[in-house]
Amino acid sequence: MIDLIRDYGLILLFFVLPILFVLEPFFFSNAGSLNKKDEFSILKRKKILLYRQIKELEMEYDIGNINNRDFVQMRDKLKQEVSEVISKLNK
Amino acid sequence: MTPVAGGSALSLSFGFSLLTVITLLIYTKNQDYRLFLVGQRLALGVSFFIFIATFILSYQLIISNFDIDYVARYTSIETPTIYKISALWAGQSGSLLFWLFILSIFSTITIIQNQNKHHELMPWVIISLTITQMFFLILTNYVTNPFKPTEADFIVTNGNGLNPLLQNITMAIHPPTLYLGYVGFSVPFAFAISALVNRDTSPLWIQSIRRWVLVAWLFLSMGIILGGWWAYQELGWGGYWAWDPVENASFMPWLTATAFLHSIIIQEKKDMLRLWNMVLIILTFTLCIFGTFLTRSGVMSSVHSFTESSLGPIFLSFVFLILIASFGIMYIRLDDLKSPRKIESFTSRESGFLFNNMVFVVLCFAVFWGTLFPVISEAVRGIKITVGAPFFNQINTPIGLILLALTGVGPLLAWRRTGAKNLIRNFTFPIISGFVAAIFFIIIGYKGYAVISFSLCVFVTVSIMTEFSQGIRARTNKFKESVFIALVKMISKNRSRYGGYIVHVGIVLMFVGFTGHAFDREKEFSLQIGQVDHVAGYEFELINLSESERPNHYAWISELRVSDNQGRFITNLYPEKRVYFHKNPDINRRQPHSELDIYSTLNKDIYSIFSSIDNEKGIAFLKIMINPLVKWVWIGGYVLVFGTVIALWPRKEK
Numbered sequence: 167m168i169d170l171i172r173d174y175g176l177i178l179l180f181f182v183l184p185i186l187f188v189l190e191p192f193f194f195s196n197a198g199s200l201n202k203k204d205e206f207s208i209l210k211r212k213k214i215l216l217y218r219q220i221k222e223l224e225m226e227y228d229i230g231n232i233n234n235r236d237f238v239q240m241r242d243k244l245k246q247e248v249s250e251v252i253s254k255l256n257k
Numbered sequence: 258m259t260p261v262a263g264g265s266a267l268s269l270s271f272g273f274s275l276l277t278v279i280t281l282l283i284y285t286k287n288q289d290y291r292l293f294l295v296g297q298r299l300a301l302g303v304s305f306f307i308f309i310a311t312f313i314l315s316y317q318l319i320i321s322n323f324d325i326d327y328v329a330r331y332t333s334i335e336t337p338t339i340y341k342i343s344a345l346w347a348g349q350s351g352s353l354l355f356w357l358f359i360l361s362i363f364s365t366i367t368i369i370q371n372q373n374k375h376h377e378l379m380p381w382v383i384i385s386l387t388i389t390q391m392f393f394l395i396l397t398n399y400v401t402n403p404f405k406p407t408e409a410d411f412i413v414t415n416g417n418g419l420n421p422l423l424q425n426i427t428m429a430i431h432p433p434t435l436y437l438g439y440v441g442f443s444v445p446f447a448f449a450i451s452a453l454v455n456r457d458t459s460p461l462w463i464q465s466i467r468r469w470v471l472v473a474w475l476f477l478s479m480g481i482i483l484g485g486w487w488a489y490q491e492l493g494w495g496g497y498w499a500w501d502p503v504e505n506a507s508f509m510p511w512l513t514a515t516a517f518l519h520s521i522i523i524q525e526k527k528d529m530l531r532l533w534n535m536v537l538i539i540l541t542f543t544l545c546i547f548g549t550f551l552t553r554s555g556v557m558s559s560v561h562s563f564t565e566s567s568l569g570p571i572f573l574s575f576v577f578l579i580l581i582a583s584f585g586i587m588y589i590r591l592d593d594l595k596s597p598r599k600i601e602s603f604t605s606r607e608s609g610f611l612f613n614n615m616v617f618v619v620l621c622f623a624v625f626w627g628t629l630f631p632v633i634s635e636a637v638r639g640i641k642i643t644v645g646a647p648f649f650n651q652i653n654t655p656i657g658l659i660l661l662a663l664t665g666v667g668p669l670l671a672w673r674r675t676g677a678k679n680l681i682r683n684f685t686f687p688i689i690s691g692f693v694a695a696i697f698f699i700i701i702g703y704k705g706y707a708v709i710s711f712s713l714c715v716f717v718t719v720s721i722m723t724e725f726s727q728g729i730r731a732r733t734n735k736f737k738e739s740v741f742i743a744l745v746k747m748i749s750k751n752r753s754r755y756g757g758y759i760v761h762v763g764i765v766l767m768f769v770g771f772t773g774h775a776f777d778r779e780k781e782f783s784l785q786i787g788q789v790d791h792v793a794g795y796e797f798e799l800i801n802l803s804e805s806e807r808p809n810h811y812a813w814i815s816e817l818r819v820s821d822n823q824g825r826f827i828t829n830l831y832p833e834k835r836v837y838f839h840k841n842p843d844i845n846r847r848q849p850h851s852e853l854d855i856y857s858t859l860n861k862d863i864y865s866i867f868s869s870i871d872n873e874k875g876i877a878f879l880k881i882m883i884n885p886l887v888k889w890v891w892i893g894g895y896v897l898v899f900g901t902v903i904a905l906w907p908r909k910e911k
Contacts, residue, residue: 176262179309180269184302191294207374211461219526225751228731231671231679240673 209255216248260325263313264404267354270306271394273299277387281380293380297368300383303390304361311358314351314403318344323416326407327351333416333838335809340419343429347419349553349568350403352432356549357393359433359440364390367444375465381451382444389443392575400567421810421837421850427487435480435507439545441473442514446542449535453586458593460525463534467521467753468905474514475901481507482894493851493866495779495882497890500649505628506548509621513541516617519610522753524596526672527607532587532594533614539583544621547576551628602674609667616663620656624649654706658713661768664761665717668724687723691716710772714765721758721765728755748903756904763900766893773861773886781868781880793883794822795863800829802870802877811839812852813870815877819856819863830854832867832879861885 220241227237281296314327318341323329331344331351346352364386371379397403422428445466452462484504485497498504517537523530554569587594600607627644635641669675669683694715698708725744728751732743748755780792784799791797801816817830833852841847856863864882871878 180262180265180306184269184273184305188295188298188302191291191298208461211464215460215464215525222526222751222754225728225731226672228735229727230682230731231675232673233676236673 206255209251213248213251213255216244216251220244220248260313260317260322260404260406263310263317264402266306266310266313267394267398267402267404270303270310271391271398273302273306274387274391274394277303278384278391281384281387285380293376296380296383297372300368300387301365303387303394304365307354307357307361307390307394310397310404311345311354314354315342315345318342321416324407325403326405327403328416329407330417331419333418333809336416336419337424337809339426339429340424343423343432344419346432346436347423350397350401350405352436352553353393353396353401354403355433356436356440357390357397359436360386360390360393360443363440363444367447377455377457378448378451378462378465381454382447385447385450386443389447396568396571400571415841417846418809418838421835421848422491424809424837425487425491427483427490431480431483431487434476434483438473438475438477438480439507439510439548441469441476442510442538442542442545444469445473445517445538449538450583450586453535453590453593456590456593458531458535458590460528463521463524467525470514470518470521471901471905474511474518475898475905477507477511477514478897478901479894481511482891482897486891486894489887490853490855493853493880495777495864495866495884496774497887500624500627500646502628503552505624506551509624509628510541510544510548512617512621512624513537513544516614516621517541519617520614523607523610527598529596529598529600529607530611531596532591533611535587535594537614537618539580539587540618540621543576543579543583546572546579550576604670604675604680606667606670606672606675609663609670613660613663613667616656616660620653620660623652623656627652657768657771658706658709661710661713661717661764664764665713665720668758668761669720683720683723687716687720690719705775707772707775710768714768714772717761717765721761724758725755749908752906752908753904756900756902756906759900759903760897761900763893763895763897766889766896768893770886770888770890770893773884773889776885777882779880779882781878783871783876783878785874785876791822792881795827795881795883796820796822796824797865797879797881799877799879802875806839810835810837810850812836813867813877815867815879817865817879828856828863830856830863830865832865834867834870857888859886859888862887 223232223237223240223244226232227234232240277296277299280292280299284292284296314325317325317328318332319338321328321332321334321336321341327348327350328344331347332341336344344351346355364383367386368379368383371382375382448462448466448469452458481504484507488499489495489497514537517534520530520534520537524534550569550572554572600611602608627649631641631643665687669687671679675683691712695708695712698711703711725747728747729740729743732738732747733740736743736746738746778793780790782790784790784797786799786802789796789798796819798818798820799815800818801814803814803816805812805814813834814831815833817832819827819830821827832854835850835852837848837850838846851866851868853864853866855865862882862884864884866880866882868878868880870876
């Protein structure tokens with residue numbers, strides 16, 4: 167009896183459950199893609215990256231590693247990029 | 258029945274891996290999202306079956322089921338349980354299964370972590386990871402199966418037992434740590450391949466893998482340091498690094514990974530070095546596989562043993578497949594890898610990083626050449642010419658010192674360009690400190706590389722301190738914070754930057770330890786009870802010799818009283834001479850082993866080895882080594898880990 171339970175248990179573990187788990191999306195999910203959601207998350211990550219770069223730039227300036235002309239030029243460029251990303255996100 | 262289940266799990270895993278790749282390839286063509294989900298789940302299935310196989314083998318090792326060849330060869334009834342478990346990675350087939358096990362953990366984490374993001378990248382990420390799994394599944398299913406039953410002509414009574422050198426707690430931790438590092442680079446590599454296929458070579462994919470790279474690098478570093486610690490504690494030759502091919506196998510990917518870790522900062526911040534980063538991650542992953550090939554194929558002992566085993570050629574083919582496929586895709590995508598920006602000035606942090614990258618790669622090539630030279634010479638000329646530690650030390654010491662100098666130069670350079678005023682302001686104090694230190698060390702009698710290394714250590718430390726003090730000053734001026742609050746906030750808000758600097762401090766401390774090697778002293782002598790001998794100003798008296806029978810070995814224990822040249826007591830040392838498997842009736846199967854004892858201080862280590870014993874006359878043959886500054890290597894290791902953990906610590910994005 168124990169042998170029988172073990173054998174069926176193994177069959178269940180090795181074949182039935184994995185196959186059900188793998189094939190489930192065919193029965194319960196819709197075809198299509200999540201690309202729109204993906205684009206949104208890419209833009210959000212881009213925004214975070216740009217904000218981080220602005221903060222680091224400000225720190226470099228405070229330390230005295232960047233001169234005023236370079237700082238203003240680089241910060242303006244980054245700010246412009248952020249505003250473009252934000253406007254895309256708002257759309 | 259259970260071993261059969263283990264073998265079946267591996268076979269099913271291989272089947273699932275094939276289905277995963279096929280399903281996801283179809284998905285990339287028809288974009289039916291259900292296929293992506295199915296592929297994702299198939300990949301999870303691959304890992305699931307590998308988990309089952311690993312747990313089954315571990316269980317068989319614990320219960321000493323000698324019907325399995327692997328269990329009989331690497332454990333015995335007396336083997337302590339912890340070492341029965343560590344036997345999982347002691348032999349070839351088990352270690353390959355263990356590789357797969359770790360890869361499956363990483364693969365599962367990657368899939369679950371990215372369930373709702375990176376939908377463009379994930380199919381190819383999963384395909385790359387699964388192809389790597391497939392390769393190891395082919396090995397474990399068809400070349401060296403860990404569930405192979407014990408052969409009829411292999412007489413098993415008690416099991417062969419685990420090599421005594423591996424019966425050490427560090428050795429139980431070192432291989433998994435190293436493997437976590439090796440395997441960890443599979444994930445950034447998979448993202449890199451996917452980014453190439455998808456033409457997404459912007460800094461964003463770099464951002465996704467930065468944490469993975471750091472984790473893998475941390476484990477690889479820890480694995481290498483633990484390996485050195487184990488060699489120092491266990492092998493009894495008094496050193497921690499011998500430029501052995503197995504050590505070099507782990508060091509080479511570490512070098513390229515360290516270069517990569519630096520250059521991705523440039524891509525993340527400046528969108529430069531896209532192509533270079535691809536090259537570095539491909540090289541790092543290939544070197545990880547190549548390292549496993551070096552240790553597992555038998556190629557280093559002889560090219561003939563390489564061709565005799567089927568494992569070597571398969572491994573080498575996979576290495577070439579990775580290189581051809583990766584660089585092939587890279588070549589096709591060359592246009593996408595052109596960085597929109599260029600380095601503007603030689604005196605910029607970007608160029609400092611690039612130069613440090615070049616030096617890392619040159620160092621890696623030097624190690625690669627020295628490691629493979631014996632194999633190449635044997636293959637080409639039929640004579641094996643071995644290059645030992647002197648070759649590596651001669652070539653790599655100056656390169657290592659250049660890297661140490663760059664560790665100090667990098668932080669002093671500004672992004673984009675460093676003006677003359679800033680150059681003078683940033684470099685003056687560290688350079689003067691370095692020069693003063695050099696003069697001091699020359700006056701006290703140090704020479705050659707030791708002077709250069711110690712002075713560079715001072716230069717780098719001062720340069721890092723300058724960076725910290727400038728940051729603190731900027732915060733105290735801007736936010737009116739106290740120095741302590743400014744320090745904490747500065748690190749907390751710039752974890753990767755200041756974590757990196759702490760790692761650099763760790764590297765400096767390690768260099769202090771490496772340099773101490775130039776002052777090592779050693780002596781071999783024999784003593785009877787009551788006799789004394791002297792080494793480097795220390796007196797060693799043999800107080801006692803005793804014997805002890807323990808569960809898995811028999812030991813002779815010597816008791817040495819150590820005092821300084823004025824007779825002041827320092828410590829007692831208890832090095833042992835052991836015989837493992839002492840109950841085995843076959844004398845050839847008994848394994849002698851010297852268990853050393855070390856008295857360690859910040860200044861120096863007193864390292865004692867009980868080489869052999871003359872039982873009839875009661876003579877102990879001993880070797881004593883005085884190793885200055887070794888402890889700083891391990892302290893540097895702790896600091897390195899601490900700094901990496903700070904860099905890794907997640908932060909909340911507001």
